[in-house]
Amino acid sequence: MDxxxxxxxxxxxxxxxxxxxxxxxxxxxxxxIDEHLFELAQxxxxxxxxxxxxxxxxxxxxxxxxxxxCNAENVHVLREFRRHCKILVAVGACAVNGGLPAQRxxxxxxxxxxxxxxxxxxxxxxxxxxDPELPLLLDKVRPIHEVVRVDYFVPGxxxxxxxxxxxxxxxxxxxxxxxxxxLLHYD
Amino acid sequence: MxxxxxxxxxxxxxxxxxxxLQAARAAGHYIAHLCWHPDFPPHGSCKLCIVKVxxxxxxxxxxxxxxxMEVESNTPEINGERRALLQMLFVEGNHFCPSCEKSGNCxxxxxxxxxxxxxxxxxxxxxxRPVDASHPEVLLDFNRCIFCELCVRASRDxxxxxxxxxxxxxxHKHLVVNAESGRLADTDxxxxxxxxxxxxxxxxxxxxxxxxxxxxxxxxxAQPIHVVAMQEDK
Numbered sequence: 001m002d003x004x005x006x007x008x009x010x011x012x013x014x015x016x017x018x019x020x021x022x023x024x025x026x027x028x029x030x031x032x033i034d035e036h037l038f039e040l041a042q043x044x045x046x047x048x049x050x051x052x053x054x055x056x057x058x059x060x061x062x063x064x065x066x067x068x069x070c071n072a073e074n075v076h077v078l079r080e081f082r083r084h085c086k087i088l089v090a091v092g093a094c095a096v097n098g099g100l101p102a103q104r105x106x107x108x109x110x111x112x113x114x115x116x117x118x119x120x121x122x123x124x125x126x127x128x129x130x131d132p133e134l135p136l137l138l139d140k141v142r143p144i145h146e147v148v149r150v151d152y153f154v155p156g157x158x159x160x161x162x163x164x165x166x167x168x169x170x171x172x173x174x175x176x177x178x179x180x181x182x183l184l185h186y187d
Numbered sequence: 188m189x190x191x192x193x194x195x196x197x198x199x200x201x202x203x204x205x206x207x208l209q210a211a212r213a214a215g216h217y218i219a220h221l222c223w224h225p226d227f228p229p230h231g232s233c234k235l236c237i238v239k240v241x242x243x244x245x246x247x248x249x250x251x252x253x254x255x256m257e258v259e260s261n262t263p264e265i266n267g268e269r270r271a272l273l274q275m276l277f278v279e280g281n282h283f284c285p286s287c288e289k290s291g292n293c294x295x296x297x298x299x300x301x302x303x304x305x306x307x308x309x310x311x312x313x314x315x316r317p318v319d320a321s322h323p324e325v326l327l328d329f330n331r332c333i334f335c336e337l338c339v340r341a342s343r344d345x346x347x348x349x350x351x352x353x354x355x356x357x358x359h360k361h362l363v364v365n366a367e368s369g370r371l372a373d374t375d376x377x378x379x380x381x382x383x384x385x386x387x388x389x390x391x392x393x394x395x396x397x398x399x400x401x402x403x404x405x406x407x408x409a410q411p412i413h414v415v416a417m418q419e420d421k
Contacts, residue, residue, distance in 0.1 A: 145308070155305055184303065185300070
């Protein structure tokens with residue numbers, strides 16, 4: 001039996017992952033579990049994830065969400081994950097409390113767009129992008145638990161590979177996940 | 188006068204005039220707190236130090252120890268209540284730990300680690316609290332203020348300058364600077380004042396320091412606050 005407590009008879013679990021308003025640092029941490037990736041590959045199949053490039057989430061056991069909710073598409077993706085995942089996990093500071101993207105919450109969104117797309121020096125054709133394919137921005141960035149129900153939270157910016165591996169091995173083995181002191185941090 | 192009371196089932200001696208928190212701490216038992224400081228009279232505002240005595244919640248920083256009382260502190264129920272108080276503090280301000288210079292040395296963060304707070308749980312207020320960077324030596328980031336009044340008490344009672352005050356009530360309560368302009372630069376505040384060095388969170392920060400200590404070498408990186416605080420007392 002390995003660290004996750006699996007054996008050949010145990011059915012393989014499906015995991016989906018995505019990044020909303022995040023920097024992909026939490027996904028980088030998932031890659032930081034290094035050789036445990038092989039162990040993980042023995043235990044799970046990946047559904048929608050940047051690792052598979054699958055575009056939509058199907059029925060899954062575990063959904064890992066990185067990033068906060070900053071636009072209409074984030075809301076749509078988050079709700080799709082909640083609908084399809086038995087267990088939804090907020091991974092990292094942005095998903096847990098809004099993180100860096102939420103630091104725009106003090107500013108008026110219209111002024112932000114003007115500052116970036118109209119007021120900067122050297123812009124050849126200043127205009128605020130309005131392509132219909134661009135998702136509409138929310139006036140405030142929100143952590144994911146303010147939009148859907150979340151089952152577990154893994155804080156950190158990003159959580160370390162060791163923290164993610166501890167969390168996943170607990171979860172996959174059917175234990176209540178718990179981070180020891182040295183793995184629990186918010187930065 | 189002196190006596191003994193039971194703290195989580197352990198006998199704790201006290202002398203007359205000592206509070207539950209003082210006596211428990213002297214006996215090596217840490218009680219979570221944010222607004223309490225050994226050099227100042229109890230303030231009783233943060234409520235992190237709540238304990239149960241005879242089935243009732245009391246602030247251990249303000250409650251005098253009495254002979255024979257039975258105090259419950261480190262129980263799942265009370266720690267859960269402390270965690271809920273921390274969660275409220277986190278959503279009422281803007282606590283973005285990754286971009287805070289105090290991270291790793293912050294008592295609010297350290298208590299949240301100690302009590303295994305994984306989520307702020309409540310909806311965030313995201314209040315608008317502009318910073319005051321007017322002073323040449325010190326920056327004020329009001330976003331992290333938890334209204335412990337330690338800076339107010341230190342400035343008034345030790346520094347003799349009365350630089351800070353709290354104003355407003357309830358959710359409108361906020362820290363202000365006692366100057367006609369409201370700016371720190373227009374006071375006689377100095378980075379050497381006790382008030383500049385007592386903030387348990389990241390409101391009062393010295394300029395040109397930044398993230399001086401690497402992750403791993405900061406105050407609460409290796410050991411939880413209940414261990415660090417008791418080591419400092421020795």
